[in-house]
Amino acid sequence: MPGIKSTQVRQVLQGLAALIIIMTGIKLGSTLVIPLLLSALLTLLANPIVNFLHRFKVPRVIGIISTLIAFVIFALYFLGNIASTVRDFSAALPGYREQLTEQFLAAQAYLSERNIPLDLSAITDSFDPSALIGPLTNMIGTVGSTMSFALLIIIATIFMLLEAPLLPGKLRHALSSPDHELQSMRRFLHSFNRYVALKTLISMITGLLVGSMLWVKGVNFYVLWGLVAFLFNFIPSVGSIVAAIPGVLLALLQFGPGDAMLIMAGYLAINVTIGNVIEPNVMGHGLGLSPLVVFLSLIFWGWLLGPVGMILAVPLTMFVKIMMESSARWRNVAILLGPDDSISKTTTEASNVVRCPLSE
Structure with missing residues (x-):
């Protein structure tokens, strides 16, 4: 028994050491890893479109080039x-800074009339309105620096899309238990495609609702705040909260605290309705991840890969969990990552996925 325990401890320590080495490599090589991850993401998004065009006798090369050109035009626009x-x-x-200063001076005078000594000058001096769009500009900057690898991303995506029809056959010959492991890959691809499609639709609805609310109220730059709500809705848990901050603060600058509270209530109503009612009913338990795991994955992948990692946190964690479920050694860890204490439901769903999206 002592020998068995020492062997298990050694295996755990070796696994942790390997994990730390892999994480260090990803962190140090993030400038290369991020473009490759974006290439894989673009491949997964573009492949169903290429396959659809191929069904209408469009040559695969022409379908790939036309699809990527459409993606690039949309992204640039x-x-x-x-x-x-x-x-x-x-x-x-x-x-806006001048308006804020005037509002704080008026509030300070109001309090002084009621014998409430309160100096608000420190707040106005330290307030930087550019912080309203700090997260967005940081994300745009990160995307812009990543786009310096645009040629690498496009070329890698082209080769991945050309390789996609051949991949299932190669894996079937290369894997030790191809049926079981290919089934796990099919599950991930099915879950990923479903997640991206539904998340994009829900994010568009969120952005339209936020933009419409701010337009009706007369908040300036309502189109920008609608786009911010759309983009940040892809970041789980905290994205919608961060997206609401600039719209509420701008309403405070334009109309005062009363209307700002009204805008805040509107944001809260939209986010609660979308996040707690519509999204769970539409997406169900297809992700197979607990809310705590989603939040922790956001922190982990954001630290490892920056803003791109925050956007890809759910798909990457989904992939890790599904791969763990296919391994007898890691199946118990996969259960801990799930929303409940059983993976039988996801296993049953996996058996119903009989086609691989990459090969369609």
Whole structure:
């Protein structure tokens, strides 16, 4: 028994050492890992479209090139609109700072009339309105620096898409238990495609609701805040909270605390309805991850890969969990990552996935 325990401890320590080495390698090589991850993401998004075109006798090479061109045009248009609106908002920031100072001086005078000595000058001096869009500009900056590898991303995606139809056959010959392991990969691809499609739709609805609410209220740059709500909704748990901050603060600067509280209530109503009612009913338990694991994965992948890791936190964690479920040694850990104490439901769902999206 002591020998068995020492062997188990040694295996655990070796596994932790290997994990630390892998994490260190990913962290140090993030400038290369991130473009490759984006290539894999783009491949998973583009492959169903390429397969759809192929069904109409469109050659796969032409389908790949046309799909990637469409993706690039959409990305440039989307990022260009965001950058233009951010530039206009930055130009208006000094005026908002003056409005904020006037509001704080009025509040200070109101309190002084009621013998409440309170100096609010320190708040106005330390307040930086540019912090309203700090997270967004950081994300745009990260994406911009990553786009310096645009040629690498496009070329890697082209080769991945060309290889996709051949991959199932190669894996079937290379894997020791191909049926079981391919089934796990099918589960991940099925879950990933479903997650991206539904999350994009839900994020679009969130952005439209937020933009419409701010437009009706007359908040400036409502299109920008709708886009922020759309983008940050892809970041689980905290994304919607961060996205609400600039809209509420700008409403405070424009209309005062009463209307800002009303806008905050609107954000809260949208996020609660979308996040706690619509999204769970639409997406169900397809992710197979507990809320705590989703939140911790956001922190972990964000630390490891930056803003891109925060966006990819759920798919990456989904992939790790599904791979763990396919291993007898790690199946118990996969159960801990799930929403309940059983993986029988996901196993049953996996058996119903008979086609691999990469090969369709």
